Amino acid sequence: MNILLKLSSALLLTMLVGCNMSGCSFTNTEPFVDTERDEQGDMRLLDTPRMWKNWTENVDFRVSNEVSGRRPPGGKSTWNEFWLHLIDENKEGRENFPKYIGYIIEQRRKVGLPELEASQE
Numbered sequence: 001m002n003i004l005l006k007l008s009s010a011l012l013l014t015m016l017v018g019c020n021m022s023g024c025s026f027t028n029t030e031p032f033v034d035t036e037r038d039e040q041g042d043m044r045l046l047d048t049p050r051m052w053k054n055w056t057e058n059v060d061f062r063v064s065n066e067v068s069g070r071r072p073p074g075g076k077s078t079w080n081e082f083w084l085h086l087i088d089e090n091k092e093g094r095e096n097f098p099k100y101i102g103y104i105i106e107q108r109r110k111v112g113l114p115e116l117e118a119s120q121e
Contacts (some may be wrong), residue, residue, distance in 0.1 A: 026030045047096035055100055083108075083116050 030032060034046040045051060062082075066072070072082035087101050105116070 004045055015118070042093065044092075045094045047094075047099065052099075056103060059107055063111060065106075066113060067111050079113075080116055084118065087116075 014021045034048045034051050035043045037042045037048055062073075072079045074085070075080060076082040076085060083104060089106065090100060091097060108116075
């Protein structure tokens, strides 16, 4: 019985150490996004390599879904509406905004999707 307890304790310790080393730590304090506070105290998304990688992967996935004919996310009725909403959400509070929005436009053009059209409301 003592050997069984030692083996299970060793297995648990190995799992916890392995999990911690692989980045799935229970005490992970890395923020989900890279931000800073602006002069008014509002949070601003930073233009860091990690944020750029996340952005490009997300846009590429969404463009692929649009090309495949899947429905846009977020309850939007059209992809045009989805992209315009995403662009509008990122105008304020994102460092280097034109770079991020330009990537959407560039990727959509590469695959022959129509240009985005602002609503006439």
